[in-house]
Amino acid sequence: MTYVVTEACIRCKFMDCVEVCPVDCFYEGETMLVIDPAQCIDCGVCEPECPAEAILPDTSPQAGRWLTLNADMAARWPNITSKGQPPADAEAWRGVEGKYDRYFAADHGAKVE
Helix, strand or coil: CCEEECHHHCCCCCCHHHHHCCCCCEEECCCCEEECCCCCCCCCCCHHHCCCCCEEECCCHHHHHHHHHHHHHHCCCCEECCCCCCCCCHHHHCCCCCHHHHHCCCCCCCCCC
16 A cells, blocks of 8 residues: 545645655655655555645545556656745645646646646
């Protein structure tokens, strides 16, 4: 089992999860973070740390599509090992639905609206 980051992280990217990860398995894109499922040791310490509630175990019914996305993007994006600054408007994006289709950026340096 592993944990995955879901759509709830898009445009929020609070990064509290990065600070507690004992194996540094978070990767940062322009609009969200992902977990490398090959590195995740299933400790679960990141899940309760996420203010956006964007992290789920891969056994959750909602996690299916996110497992592939996390693995794919972890192979492309840079690894992060410490908490960075979340976007200035992160709180405004918490709980917004449908962010993936409008705001997900696969390229690390992609611009967001």
